[in-house]
Amino acid sequence: MISWKKWLSTGLIIAGLGIAAFPIADKLYADYWQNKLLEAYDSQLTLNEEADQQAEADYLALQAIYEASDAGEANSEDITSELSTEVVDTTEATTATTTEKSKAVDKSVIGKIKISKIDLIMPILMGATEKNLNRGAAVIAGTSNFGEIGNVGVAGHRGRSYGLFFNRLNEIGKGDIIEITTDNKVYKYTVYETLIVEPTDISVLYKNKEDKILTLVTCDPVKNPTHRLIIHALQNP
Numbered sequence: 001m002i003s004w005k006k007w008l009s010t011g012l013i014i015a016g017l018g019i020a021a022f023p024i025a026d027k028l029y030a031d032y033w034q035n036k037l038l039e040a041y042d043s044q045l046t047l048n049e050e051a052d053q054q055a056e057a058d059y060l061a062l063q064a065i066y067e068a069s070d071a072g073e074a075n076s077e078d079i080t081s082e083l084s085t086e087v088v089d090t091t092e093a094t095t096a097t098t099t100e101k102s103k104a105v106d107k108s109v110i111g112k113i114k115i116s117k118i119d120l121i122m123p124i125l126m127g128a129t130e131k132n133l134n135r136g137a138a139v140i141a142g143t144s145n146f147g148e149i150g151n152v153g154v155a156g157h158r159g160r161s162y163g164l165f166f167n168r169l170n171e172i173g174k175g176d177i178i179e180i181t182t183d184n185k186v187y188k189y190t191v192y193e194t195l196i197v198e199p200t201d202i203s204v205l206y207k208n209k210e211d212k213i214l215t216l217v218t219c220d221p222v223k224n225p226t227h228r229l230i231i232h233a234l235q236n237p
Contacts, residue, residue: 034136037109037123111146111182113137113154118168124182128155137166140217143205146182147235151207151215158219158229166218169229178214178233189214189233196220196227204230211235 111124123136132138137156144150156166172178178189197204204215212235219225 034121034123037125037136038112038121040109040123108132109136110139111180114179114181115172115176116179117176118171119163120166120168122156122165124154124180133157137216140205143215144207144213146180146187146214147185147212149207149209149212151205151211151213153205153215153217155217158222158225160222166216166229167222169216169218169231170220172231178216178231180214187214188236190236191231191233193230193232195230195232197230199226199228201228204228204232 108125109123110126112121113124114121125132125136125138128138128140133155134157137154140153140155143153146152156169157164158169159165159167161167172191173194174191176191178191180187180189195204204217207213214233214235216231216233218229220227220229
């Protein structure tokens with residue numbers, strides 16, 4: 001018969017293993033969602049590129065038909081027939097393909113953030129909800145838009161595992177580059193200031209009428225956070 005001490009000892013060992021495994025499970029969960037959302041965003045970029053290429057092909061087909069008509073090389077019936085074949089059919093096929101692919105694209109992801117210095121690539125979602133913050137970085141509601149004059153705030157969790165979320169953000173300093181990709185555009189920002197502030201200090205999100213500012217916000221320190229780590233960066237010309 002196994003004594004209660006033996007059961008207690010076994011229970012403590014199992015509990016210890018569970019606690020030790022939690023950061024690993026946490027990282028696996030985060031990595032899964034970040035990869036999933038980044039793939040979704042990249043898929044959307046591919047769809048946009050395909051749509052642009054199809055639009056250009058349709059335009060060139062129309063241009064060739066009109067030029068042939070001006071040169072007297074085609075009559076009105078030929079033009080009508082070719083228009084229905086080259087433009088209408090391909091447009092319908094493209095629309096069907098795009099619609100089918102779009103079903104798999106997660107609409108919540110609006111871009112991605114890249115900081116080469118700390119090997120960081122994360123999806124960016126709209127709205128700093130707990131769900132979004134558990135999957136990537138998130139734009140703080142009420143702040144500005146990327147690429148516009150103002151101050152766009154992006155929040156992120158400070159994962160305890162090395163490199164998880166904004167875990168290494170404290171390694172960022174003046175002069176470092178942050179890249180934001182959104183709406184088929186890449187915006188580059190240069191860090192000009194880092195701060196540690198109280199959680200209630202919203203002055204870090206203030207904006208002026210001249211600069212295009214990016215503000216990254218995360219907890220500090222990593223364990224038992226009491227403050228916020230702020231990274232201010234200015235959009236490059």
